[in-house]
Amino acid sequence: MAAEAASNATPREGGLIAAATESVADLGSLVVDAIVGLGDFVLFFAQTIAWLFRRVPSRRLVVTSLYQIGVRSLPVVALTGTFIGMVLAVQSYHQFERFGMENRLGVMINLSMYRELGPVLAATMLAGRIGSAIAAEIGTMKVTEQIDALAAMGASPVQHLVVPRLLACFLMIPALTLMAIFMGVAGGAFYCIQIFGVDPYFYFANAQESSGIWDLLYGVIKSVFFGVAIAVISCYRGFHSAAGAEGVGRAATIAFVQAFVVILALDLMLSISLDSLFELLWPGQGVA
Amino acid sequence: MVAVSQDPLLQVRDLTVRFGPQTVLRRMSIDVRRGETLVVIGESGCGKTVLLKSLIGLVAPTEGEVRFDDQSLAGLGDRKLTEARTRYGFVFQNAALFDSLSIAENIAFPLIEHRRATREQALRTAIERVQEVGLPTSVLTKKPAELSGGQRKRVGLARALVMQPEVVLYDEPTTGLDPIMSDVINELVLRTRAGREGVTSVVVTHDMHSARKLADRIVMLYPVSRLRPGESQIVFDGPPEAIDSVDDQRVVQFVNGEAGDRLQELAG
16 A cells, blocks of 8 residues: 555655655564563563472572672672761751751651662662673673573573572562661661761651551562562573673673663552552551 | 494474574475484585584574474473483583583583482593593583683583483584694594494584594585575585585585685675
8 A cells, every 4th residue: 555655656755655654664663573572571581480480499509699699789788778878868957957857857768768768779789780790691601602501401591590590689689678778777867866966866766656667568578579670681681692792791781771770660660559558458547 | 333324313304594584594404314423514604503503402493393313393392302402412612611610510510400410420420521531630620711722622522421412413623723632522523423332423514624534424505695596505415535526616615615706705
């Protein structure tokens, strides 16, 4: 039809129709590629979950991943958590002081750390430190045929390379989140009390009164989803790395960017879902 | 002389492999008989490695099929394909050893994966295989990065042989090695065959010295992009002594290592 219309049109109109047809074809191709990519990712995730229950991964691989992903990330997460807590104190103190509410700074700092900054900070650090490294390591294994070697020996690359990393991210991210929260809360309290001279009794009493175990759980639940997303996205990017140093570098960059975007999108969805869950479990008590 | 059966172990039937718009293999059919050493030669990019990976199911056919022991690889489920792969050994071009594991762990990997071997059993077998490929046992504790290219290839061969495979696939086993080390590898391939009765080998190479030394039969592939429509991708299929008497200019050019028409392309 388009070809017939183009053949009946003047040269200028024909050119426009051809260009429009080409644009629609390009757009269609982009959409198809995106759907195929999403389907491929879902299959990869399903395969990973299947292997998680099909065969216990080697203890050595899991312990190595736990150490790399959990223990070695702890210092950087603790450090950034401390600074975030102190920055919150610096940014909020003068606003709260204007209304004579500086004694309630702990409420704002603690709730922010529990519900939002603790899990997001830990996940962002994990995506940057570990996600890129996973994608680069698996990408290098792909371009040096080590993944083909695993398959050729009748071993599953997903079981050997993805499952231990998924387990490690799943198990370690709650601990990293708790560390980020603790250090952020401590950093904020230190700055408010020692630098701004806020009364420690009222600071802690108000903070304790306005936050509870649900707020802490809120952050930890979010972090588990973030951990799974980081592991699966990073491994997937590594498995689909293009050849050469440039391909591996690009896989590492894309892994971080995609994991970060997914963390933020998941953060929004989980916040809405967890607030709804709270309303369902404890109606009329208010989500905060 | 090792006996070659007439019964084919590997059968390639009308195999076509495409990656996007690029056709690498076009309607190729070939049989590999039990106990035979088939050498596949051809210029870079003609699809030798893709053919080799298709033989073990690492590359999926776009059309056609590969049959191993009369079973189509594409029709096997995950479990059966895994079982079938334990009957293969694959020597990769750059050995493809696992960087994070020691040489002993690399060699013992298939044993631990499939036979649940204990550490002692695995180490014992690793020592035997390392000695078989002429390396000192001191390499067992080293990491792949600490070995030379020739040593890595020999470790790759040791790992491929650890499960006592029925078929061994070699991807450019002598590429990047000096002539002496190339000959060592060729001798190891021959010894592997002599020491394991009935083992079938497929060797991909563009080294004519290796091809003549190892082959019962040579098959030469030609790049699809240079073929005319309907032309077969296999431009030679016969015993090694026959390759010097063919008239096909494409074969003569490859065997003698002549640039020929490719120089005109450079000029163009």
